[in-house]
Amino acid sequence: xxxxxxxxxxxxxxxxxxxxxxxxxxxxxxxxxxxxxxxxxxxxxxxxxxxxxxxxxxxxxxxxxxxxxxxxxxxxxxxxxxxxxxxxxxxxxxxxxxxxxxxxxxxxxxxxxxxxxxxx
Amino acid sequence: xxxxxxxxxxxxxxxxxxxxxxxxxxxxxxxxxxxxxxxxxxxxxxxxxxxxxxxxxxxxxxxxxxxxxxxxxxxxxxxxxxxxxxxxxxxxxxxxxxxxxxxxxxx
Numbered sequence: 421x422x423x424x425x426x427x428x429x430x431x432x433x434x435x436x437x438x439x440x441x442x443x444x445x446x447x448x449x450x451x452x453x454x455x456x457x458x459x460x461x462x463x464x465x466x467x468x469x470x471x472x473x474x475x476x477x478x479x480x481x482x483x484x485x486x487x488x489x490x491x492x493x494x495x496x497x498x499x500x501x502x503x504x505x506x507x508x509x510x511x512x513x514x515x516x517x518x519x520x521x522x523x524x525x526x527x528x529x530x531x532x533x534x535x536x537x538x539x540x
Numbered sequence: 541x542x543x544x545x546x547x548x549x550x551x552x553x554x555x556x557x558x559x560x561x562x563x564x565x566x567x568x569x570x571x572x573x574x575x576x577x578x579x580x581x582x583x584x585x586x587x588x589x590x591x592x593x594x595x596x597x598x599x600x601x602x603x604x605x606x607x608x609x610x611x612x613x614x615x616x617x618x619x620x621x622x623x624x625x626x627x628x629x630x631x632x633x634x635x636x637x638x639x640x641x642x643x644x645x646x647x
Contacts, residue, residue: 526590
């Protein structure tokens with residue numbers, strides 16, 4: 421069974437930093453691209469960042485470029501999101517999710533999410 | 541960036557009704573279009589990928605169609621567990637973008 425478990429969310433002041441983690445199990449993590457998707461309270465889904473299986477290709481939404489860094493450790497089956505210079509508008513539930521690239525790309529499994537609140 | 545325009549933003553329907561949601565892309569995305577279901581407080585779930593392919597384990601009352609810029613998602617006979625929010629997403633080019641969502645409510 422595919423499982424994705426996020427951690428690291430919490431309350432942080434504007435300008436602060438936070439590192440999210442996601443531990444994967446139930447599939448060969450090193451062969452899948454991964455991404456982070458967020459959802460502000462009461463709002464829709466927003467793609468944040470993607471990373472390929474060997475970290476060769478990395479992409480960011482313009483809204484987080486230069487402030488967030490995605491990374492992975494295939495030996496630890498883990499995905500990370502380092503978030504710096506946080507703003508109130510970064511407040512959201514952050515989902516770790518697997519990208520299935522067989523055929524057309526789709527996000528086929530999601531974690532339960534971790535809440536990040538940016539407030540003074 | 542590719543803009544995804546989803547409509548309606550909400551709808552009210554009864555159990556057994558046929559429900560259709562549309563999604564329009566601002567440029568051609570071929571068939572790189574996915575549909576997700578999200579219930580309150582839960583993570584999204586993939587229902588349809590590649591515009592019309594049913595994800596593993598998803599009931600056959602869900603279907604999708606379209607290519608290029610115009611897509612539709614249909615629930616043939618609405619069930620009580622289908623009341624949720626639905627989102628389209630394009631994976632043709634980064635940044636991947638979602639429609640604004642459709643909330644399906646009980647009439």
